[in-house]
Amino acid sequence: MIKLVLSDMDNTLVPLGARHVSSRTVDAIHAVIESGVRFGPDTGRDYVELMRFFRMDESCFMTGIFSNGKRVRADGAYVSTTLLDHDALVRIDQALRGEKGMFLVCYPVDTNLLNPAYGVGVTSAELAVFEARTGFNGGVVDEVPDIDFVAATIACPGGPERMERCRQVVAEAAPEMRIVSPIPEWFDVLPRDVSKAAGLDVLLDALDVDLDEVLVFGDAENDLEIMRKVPHSVAVANATPEVAAAACHHVGACADEGVADALLEVVRANAAGEDPSFFAAS
Incomplete structure (x- = not known):
């Protein structure tokens, strides 16, 4: 069963250049959280940018890997911060x-x-x-x-x-x-020792979640390490060829709200005690 969902932001959860995550995607995130599954971004963006993307709705990123792993947040508390030399x-x-x-x-x-x-x-x-x-x-x-x-x-x-x-x-x-x-x-x-993948290790320890209980969405080079680390990595349809090849599963494009569709399927599948349908499709 999936207990933690992490998603890249730009060109995965929100089209590059868009000011905000779509209302439908936010609703899907809330549905996931209300079902008992933690959700968070794993992104190069940091806290203030996420506040803008989610229209000040901090409930969407109480947990996550920010700034490509330089900050890790678990249930509202920062458990790791790395500054640049x-x-x-x-x-x-x-x-x-x-x-x-x-x-x-x-x-x-x-x-x-x-x-x-x-x-x-x-x-x-x-x-x-x-x-x-x-x-x-x-x-x-x-x-x-x-x-x-x-x-x-x-x-x-x-x-x-x-x-x-x-x-x-x-x-x-x-x-x-x-x-x-x-x-x-x-x-x-x-x-050199900081990445989304390294941040995931810190986050899983803080949340007591196993690697096979994590779902990760991504599209680009900075997602590769974390996607290669988890058994349930998911590429959106607009992902780079390298990311698409590395991913275990595939969903619709960012512009088509592919992650929102997948989140709603995670809610349904968990309630039914099944794997999400996009697992079999891959």
Whole structure:
């Protein structure tokens, strides 16, 4: 029986660029929770962004893996928080200065619902492109501020070759860090030992839930580790080919509210003592 459902956000639970999760999806999340199954995001997004996505309905993310594993929340309490090393961010910024179009964006741990972020060594016009695409409010600075950051991202305009170049640059400048791509032309910066998969270990210990009682939905590179870890991984129909191949099960596309359909099927199946129908379909 499924006891915990985790879902990526962008292009899995909510279309990229949409301001809010659909009302039908929120209703499906409430139905899952009311049936006794915990639900939460496993996402690169953090608390204030989730407040916006869920229209201030915190009941939808009392449990979850936030900021790609840098924060883990269980029943309303943070059980793990990892901040980014300032020196590593400085080295990454300096290395990116020589790469056309690439720049670092840093998100402070002390934040608010406006989701302010620092675009480092970039023009306002360049920053605005990615502000609109990913939903943050940026300010331009000349260097990485000396404050605590819970997240950082890298803008990397261009095709796969440019993204591969970015991986090389970061690996050389800060080998203790790694980058994963949730959407094209965009990377999340993580310590090497932090991931959604590592966050899942912390969460399962806190909740006393077994791995085979977890259902995970995803669509992109930053979902691969956690999806390979659980027996019941689910790719939405718009997932990347690599994620689709890694997933054990498959559901409808994000734009068609495939996760909402699957959540309602989990409620039905648990009540009937059965596996969800999309298990057999896979």
